[in-house]
Amino acid sequence: MAALAPPDALGRRVVCGTEYGTVRYVGSVPPTAGIWLGVEWDDPQRGKHNGTYEGTQYFKCWHPTGGSFIRPNKASFGVDFLTAVKDRYRMNNEQDGTENVLVFGKKTVELVGMDSIVEQQRQVQLNQLVDISVRECAVSHAGQKEEIGRTCANIQHIDLSKNLISSWETVTAIAYQVQKLETLNISENRMKFPSTSASVSNVFSKLRILALNHTGITWTEVLLCAPGWPALEELYLTSNNITVLERPGDVLQTLKLLDLSDNPFLDGNQLHRIAHLPRLEQLILRNTGISSIHFPDTGFGYKTKMFPSLKRLAINDNKISQWSSINELDKLPSLRSLQCHNNPFMDTEKNPATLRQLIIAKISQLEVLNKSEILPAERKGAELDYRKIFGNDWLAAGGNWNPEKNKPSEDFLAAHPRYLSLCLKYGVPEEGELKGRQPLTLKNQLLTLTIKCPENPEQKPVEKKLPESMTVQRVKGLLYRILKIPGSELRLSYQSSKLEGKEVELDNDLKPLQFYSIENGDCVLVRW
Numbered sequence: 001m002a003a004l005a006p007p008d009a010l011g012r013r014v015v016c017g018t019e020y021g022t023v024r025y026v027g028s029v030p031p032t033a034g035i036w037l038g039v040e041w042d043d044p045q046r047g048k049h050n051g052t053y054e055g056t057q058y059f060k061c062w063h064p065t066g067g068s069f070i071r072p073n074k075a076s077f078g079v080d081f082l083t084a085v086k087d088r089y090r091m092n093n094e095q096d097g098t099e100n101v102l103v104f105g106k107k108t109v110e111l112v113g114m115d116s117i118v119e120q121q122r123q124v125q126l127n128q129l130v131d132i133s134v135r136e137c138a139v140s141h142a143g144q145k146e147e148i149g150r151t152c153a154n155i156q157h158i159d160l161s162k163n164l165i166s167s168w169e170t171v172t173a174i175a176y177q178v179q180k181l182e183t184l185n186i187s188e189n190r191m192k193f194p195s196t197s198a199s200v201s202n203v204f205s206k207l208r209i210l211a212l213n214h215t216g217i218t219w220t221e222v223l224l225c226a227p228g229w230p231a232l233e234e235l236y237l238t239s240n241n242i243t244v245l246e247r248p249g250d251v252l253q254t255l256k257l258l259d260l261s262d263n264p265f266l267d268g269n270q271l272h273r274i275a276h277l278p279r280l281e282q283l284i285l286r287n288t289g290i291s292s293i294h295f296p297d298t299g300f301g302y303k304t305k306m307f308p309s310l311k312r313l314a315i316n317d318n319k320i321s322q323w324s325s326i327n328e329l330d331k332l333p334s335l336r337s338l339q340c341h342n343n344p345f346m347d348t349e350k351n352p353a354t355l356r357q358l359i360i361a362k363i364s365q366l367e368v369l370n371k372s373e374i375l376p377a378e379r380k381g382a383e384l385d386y387r388k389i390f391g392n393d394w395l396a397a398g399g400n401w402n403p404e405k406n407k408p409s410e411d412f413l414a415a416h417p418r419y420l421s422l423c424l425k426y427g428v429p430e431e432g433e434l435k436g437r438q439p440l441t442l443k444n445q446l447l448t449l450t451i452k453c454p455e456n457p458e459q460k461p462v463e464k465k466l467p468e469s470m471t472v473q474r475v476k477g478l479l480y481r482i483l484k485i486p487g488s489e490l491r492l493s494y495q496s497s498k499l500e501g502k503e504v505e506l507d508n509d510l511k512p513l514q515f516y517s518i519e520n521g522d523c524v525l526v527r528w
Contacts, residue, residue: 004072005035013164013190014039014075015138019046022166022190024059029069036069042190078140078164081174082148085126088134126151133159140164142173149177157183161211165189168225176203187213187236193221200227211236213259219245226251238262245273252277261286261314268292268325275306281334282312291319295331300417303333314339321345323362327417330363337368353515361386362418377507377516384517387422391429394419401428427498447513449494450523451479459483466513473509479526488528495523 006012009026014037025038041047044063051059051067061067079087132155139160142148148155155178165171168191175181184207193215204210207229212222219242226232226248234257242263255277261284268290274280275295293315295304311334320326321344329335340346340359349355360366360374360382367374397412406428413419423429446465453459462482466475476490492506496519503525506516518524 005037006077009037009072009077011166011192012077013140013166014077015164016070016075019043020162020164020190021046023075024051024061024067025069027058029053029058035072037072037075038067038069039075040067076138076164078138080141080143081134081139081160082143082151084134084137084139084163085129085132085152088132088137089125089129127153130154131157134163135159135161136163138164140166141170142177146177148174149179152178154180156180159185160189161185162188165191167192168194172203175207180206182206183209185211187211187215190214190216193217194224195221197224197227204228204232205230207232209234212240213238214240216240218242223248223251230254233257235259245270247273248277253279255280257282257284259284260288262288264289268294272306277307279309280307281309283307283310284314285318286314287317289319290315291321293320293325293328295328298331300327300331300413301421302331304331307332307334309334311335312337315343316340317342319344323348323358324414326359326362327415330365330418335363335365338363338366339370341370357382357385361422364418364421375508377504380504381515381517383422384426385514387419387426388429388434390416390419391434394429395434399428401431447518447522448520449518450521451482451526452523453483453526455527468514468518469512471510471512472506475506475513475524476509483526485526485528491527493525493527494518495525497521 005026009023012023014021014023016039019041020043021039021041023037024040025036027035029036029038038051038059039047040051040059040061044061044066046068047061047063047066048068050061050064051057053069058069059067129152132152140163158174158178158181160171160174163186165186166189170191171184171186175184181204184204208231210229210232213236217237217240222235222237223246229252231254232252233254235252235255236259238259239262242260243266245265256279258274258277258280265288271285271290271293295306297306298304310332313329313332313335316339320340323345326340326345329338338359346355349358356369359369360379393412393416394408397409398406399408399412400406408419447468448463448465451462451464464478464482466478472492476492479485479490479492493503494506494516495501495503504516506513506524508515
């Protein structure tokens with residue numbers, strides 16, 4: 001049995017059935033005879049102990065039941081890269097000797113040289129491969145030197161996830177032979193990474209996308225490897241137990257996307273250390289445990305110098321509890337898209353529509369919220385409503401309709417940093433608007449509107465009281481009956497004294513009137 005354990009078995013990755021693990025011990029386990037492998041399993045439920053057996057510690061595990069012993073013949077130490085490729089793409093079938101024979105009646109003729117022809121055909125097929133996936137194919141090493149380059153010269157994208165790769169050196173040995181490599185996924189391989197700066201080579205000179213999820217890599221190790229990734233644009237590092245970040249220095253300067261999801265950051269201030277990556281456009285921070293976001297280099301009303309190119313931010317499933325963190329996001333100069341589901345601050349408002357309006361009003365340049373586009377009419381409605389909702393707070397904090405006396409407190413401006421700019425944009429809320437914010441009874445939700453048909457002067461104006469929750473579609477149905485309009489497609493818009501004669505189109509049949517910020521006394525215009 002000893003011969004079944006490779007001489008370099010210690011530290012190597014193995015698979016036993018469907019379970020993956022790392023060899024932590026090779027040797028005898030008295031009183032039994034023969035060689036055993038002490039394995040630390042990725043899934044601790046597969047194990048039985050922590051490496052201590054019958055009072056003797058043979059190896060250590062991070063989990064108290066993460067280890068067990070198996071015989072070497074029960075473990076697979078894997079295959080080389082090219083063998084896995086041939087097996088996956090069915091180019092490694094053994095011949096039974098009949099493929100090189102033709103039969104003419106009762107006469108059998110052997111085709112001399114067919115073996116070499118078949119092999120040449122297989123070589124051509126492998127050379128045509130551009131995208132290769134050998135996920136879960138037990139790849140553990142590169143194989144013979146230069147063989148990959150001779151056989152698969154056109155590979156550009158490789159999926160090596162969930163294999164038996166135990167070191168970064170193995171990855172480098174494979175990539176060295178793939179001159180056109182642009183995309184590499186080596187996720188779910190628990191491996192060792194360099195602990196010191198390695199000499200920079202051109203092995204990964206064309207690599208644009210790299211996935212290192214579930215590999216156990218630290219941020220320090222990322223920065224040690226990064227000089228070898230001069231063209232990298234996307235880096236995926238989820239679920240690596242990364243807790244602290246360091247400033248990248250002069251590496252990762254080409255990075256456009258960084259995914260750090262499912263890593264337990266110590267605090268939101270860790271983000272400051274990656275805030276000056278000049279080309280970073282997308283940052284994914286799902287389930288990182290951050291509870292706040294703050295950009296201390298500037299005050300409200302100004303743009304931060306941090307994350308200068310950041311357009312898309314995902315902070316789902318975190319512990320952000322204060323609206324002040326959402327206020328901070330307005331400082332990002334390029335932010336256009338935000339995902340923020342499942343954070344405690346969202347529990348402060350039970351109405352999802354109102355919650356969405358508040359976020360939109362607080363972040364001026366946002367165009368997409370939680371994967372839903374923000375249309376101009378929605379933004380306008382959100383900002384007008386925000387201006388009214390907090391109007392009484394504005395007055396109580398020192399706000400005033402007289403510009404010379406309009407001096408709201410610092411506390412109010414900290415809680416509502418965009419309020420003054422919204423007042424400049426739409427005008428300060430009028431006293432009548434603020435008095436109108438009463439409890440949401442049915443009576444208080446009715447809007448008194450004037451219905452006009454500007455292209456049909458024979459239709460006299462009609463005054464109607466409509467619920468602000470009434471959808472545009474239901475309003476149209478009502479107008480068909482009231483105005484006795486023949487079966488035509490109605491087009492609705494409205495005018496308000498605050499909009500100086502401008503018309504706002506009611507362009508979404510599914511939206512309620514309150515979505516468009518229609519108020520008492522406004523005029524609905526009907527055309528067909």
